[in-house]
Amino acid sequence: MYINITNPHYLWLLFSVPFLIFSHLTLLRYNQYRALRFANFAALKRVTGKKILSKNYIMLTLRMLILLSLIFALSRPVLWYESEVSNYDYVIAIDSSASMSAQDFQPTRLQAAKDTASSFVDSLPPGARIGVIRFAGSTFVELIPDKSKLKVKQAIDDITLMRAGGTDIPGSIITGSNLLLNSMDGRGIILLTDGSNTAGTFLQDSIDEATNYARDKNVVIHAIGIGSESGPIGYLPEYYNISATYNQDSLETITEDTGGLFFYASDYEDITASFSNIINHDKTAFIDLEMTFGLTALALVLVFIEWGLINTRFRRFP
Template sequence: MEIIFNNPLMLLLLFTIPILVILHYYFFQHNKKKAIRFSNFSAMKRITGTKLITKNTTQLILRSVSLTFLIFAFSMPIIWYESDISITDYVIAIDASASMTNTDVLPNRLEVSKQAASSFLSKLDSKTNIGVVSFAGVTFVKSPLTTRISSVQEAISNIDIELSGGTDIGAAMITSTNILTPGDKTKSIILITDGSDTAGAFVDESVETALNYVISNNIIVHTISIGSGLGTAGYLENSGLPAVYDSDSLKMVSSSTGGKHYEVKNTAEIASAFLDIDLQSEQGRDSFDLFNLFFVIGFILILFEWTLLNTKFRSIP
């Protein structure tokens, strides 16, 4: 657990507290001497049985504590703590290249991926931010980060096969990373594909460049390879590029970022992969903004001090 101050310069005002204490006792001594010159407080004390000149310690404590709470409030503190609730931000990147129409996973690879992703969203905590990207030769942002699960599910259901040929995994990773940053939560990309990176500049360099960018932004990438892993897609035959997934590259991406790689060949296996990703995210860091709490406490203490000043500690004219 730790506390982060978004406006730490305000904490410098804490040095005014000792000054307040010193001034309080200085003016107390000064006013006491002035009062004694004109009044016989010793005689009045014998008559009333009470001490007429006090150090107003209660007032000083209330004022110091209220000021302390207000200073902490305006320093904008946020407490981070370990939580059993998933507070990971996700971007789901779904391959929408032509080969995803393959029916080796019924009804086809794309529909199974969309259904599994949508089902995964329904199990997430309401605080979870979700974004969606589809990619083929070009990457498209289908939904920016949002906590509105229903709108994200709609964006996923609207994903269709992209006209641009190829599978630019590197660009999908970079676009997903740009959606996720900045932010203090754990950030993860769930990348679903059935092919190798066949559209990125210099192909291998595309994934490597994207991986370095992802790592520099502390993002976890889980990769899901869907399909039998056999055969080629018709639209790639002329170029000689395989449409089967490159397990080694995908495993390298996931392991380098602290994620996991899954090879799925049916609906049950992809559902199991999403469940495992969800379980890994159950432990995380959550935050609580302390501004309102500290401000309310400080304000209540000020009201309490004001009440005492007008009742118990009221000055005699």
């Protein structure tokens, strides 16, 4: 459990608390000076039934709580707590770069990813929302998270190979995380890729930044590495003897940092088993609770309490 501050710049207003205390003590001293002009304290005590020249610490505490509640409400704190969930919302991110045309899966790695992803969609509970993205040199949204399994499977089926170079794994992570920001259930991204990140100037730095972004949004990333380490690349003749490189280390780093699972899949059965393990794994998630409304309501209640005390116990005599 932890609290994340959405608008931390409003926390500068906390410096107003010492000014509140200073003004309270200054006005208290001024009022005490005025009260000393009235000599018959014994008579006042008999009338009011309370100590004269009170320091009003109760009122000071109330006003401090009101001010603090309003400041924290403006900063929009969000309470994140871990809880069991019945549903997970997923973004399925499928690598459609040229390396996915490798033929160590028949007919290609891409087709294997699409077939097994569609079967995974069928196995999810009815309330799950699933989005679909594809990535190569850039990342493209095929479908925002939707409960319609028919739409999801159609979006998966529409993914085709892109001959342009590059595999934008960081972009797919950030895009997938953004698609899940409004999810009220668990949040998960499933990467189906050969793991060869070839987009970005500083490749490992970009992966680290994307992974940190997903972790900050409490998105769990699972990765299924498709293909052998030396599968033949599909878009060049076999006599070139060039392999579609499989990068396991990158995928393991991404999943470990976000609490997800990494799977190595060398055939259709491995991919299917990986999806089943993901479903069994995702039983708990971090759920967010906006605290702004509660803090605003607390401030309002305290204002009414202060108003009541001013007009009863702490009322001023003429």
